[in-house]
Amino acid sequence: MAAALIGGLIARGVAADRFAVADPAEAARAQLAQRFGVATHADGRDAVRDADVVVLAVKPQVMRVVAQGLGDAVRDALVVTIAAGIRLADLARWLGGHARLVRVMPNTPALVQAGISGAYAAPDVGAADRETVDAILGATGPVVWVDAEARIDAVTAVSGSGPAYVFYLLEAMQAAGVAQGLTPDAARCLSIETVRGAARLAAAAEDPFDVLRARVTSKGGTTEAAIATLDARGVKAALVDAIEAAAARAAELGDALGRG
Ligand SMILES: NC(=O)c1ccc[n+]([C@@H]2O[C@H](COP(=O)([O-])OP(=O)(O)OC[C@H]3O[C@@H](n4cnc5c(N)ncnc54)[C@H](OP(=O)(O)O)[C@@H]3O)[C@@H](O)[C@H]2O)c1
Structure with missing residues (x-):
């Protein structure tokens, strides 16, 4: 660092x-x-x-x-x-x-x-x-x-540990691409550039993230099928729980490190 x-x-x-x-x-x-x-x-x-x-x-x-x-x-x-x-x-x-x-x-x-x-x-x-x-x-x-x-515990949970959440998403996207017949290199490139491009698009837009998502989700289309699966599995709620767990752990570590 x-x-x-x-x-x-x-x-x-x-x-x-x-x-x-x-x-x-x-x-x-x-x-x-x-x-x-x-x-x-x-x-x-x-x-x-x-x-x-x-x-x-x-x-x-x-x-x-x-x-x-x-x-x-x-x-x-x-x-x-x-x-x-x-x-x-x-x-x-x-x-x-x-x-x-x-x-x-x-x-x-x-x-x-x-x-x-x-x-x-x-x-x-x-x-x-x-x-x-x-x-x-x-x-x-x-x-x-x-x-x-x-609030630094919240920062730690969202952006400090955050790169790991994105790498976790990348792992899943690459593995799914390979399972669908792509080479590991092709799936890696498609996954990374998608995350990079989506982040740049979000940074350039004023709209909330759910509006950006709705814009790539046509009725009856491929993205809708994917999002319905994520929702059915409670993925968003799991991510919220994960970030709360990280913040709680940050507070615990602060208590332990401050002794002495
Ligand atoms: N990496 C992250 O994602 C991240 C994110 C946010 C915050 N941080 C924080 O940033 C800090 C540094 O992390 P890092 O990943 O850069 O760790 P790091 O690579 O281990 O760097 C720490 C450096 O401090 C040196 N050091 C040890 N004792 C020292 C002393 N008495 N005087 C001066 N230097 C000394 C270490 O030397 P030796 O290697 O010889 O021990 C090492 O070069 C950590 O406190 C971490 O919590 C890291």
Whole structure:
């Protein structure tokens, strides 16, 4: 994720000497330095020393140790966390009472600059800091701001885990195509381009999704037969349940990760 952000910002013209990156693994540091020309450090405190903005992109399980290790080295910098499940109150405590905090939930299409992120700013964070977060995350895709931290669990459930739901649909479409006699490559291509095209059509239209769907569903036609089968199997209700389960799990993980 951090590499996707750095790569996206450099592709947008941000100079490599504006970055200081920390990673404990020497091989990772060498790769980042070679790929992006950025300064690297083994110790996070050295990376954040002169930073205006600190992005914490470590795994949630190590965030407490990393944040406690940085402590007062972050001074009054804007701190942005992209770790799933880590709540700002816990991060603030681990950083020794830091208040200038933003929590972001990106998704993996960020790796190809086609991400979408949800963001929540702590109450003390001003408009200029939000613009900074828009600019940083904007390198990988748009940012949707939410006004309560609990809503980040909903963002996690819809767009954070969301690529997996689309891959699940792609799996089914490809398998069905192969069962109907298409080659795996042909079924893969037809499935991917259908999802890509439908997403672009939806993004370009102002209409609600059900109107778009009705437009490709003629009376007595092929799509109507397919949708009737999906409805009979309760597929939409199952997806709603699935996203609710993801949000509930996000809240549980937040409780567990915040201990200590
Ligand atoms: N991937 C996603 O879909 C996704 C979506 C939304 C949010 N996120 C969040 O983004 C964060 C990063 O995820 P990722 O998939 O990019 O994980 P990742 O590939 O494991 O990247 C984490 C990096 O942090 C490094 N690291 C470990 N300890 C460190 C320390 N003390 N100081 C500095 N760096 C340290 C790791 O090094 P080592 O490999 O040597 O341990 C690794 O290079 C996670 O918190 C995740 O919840 C991910």
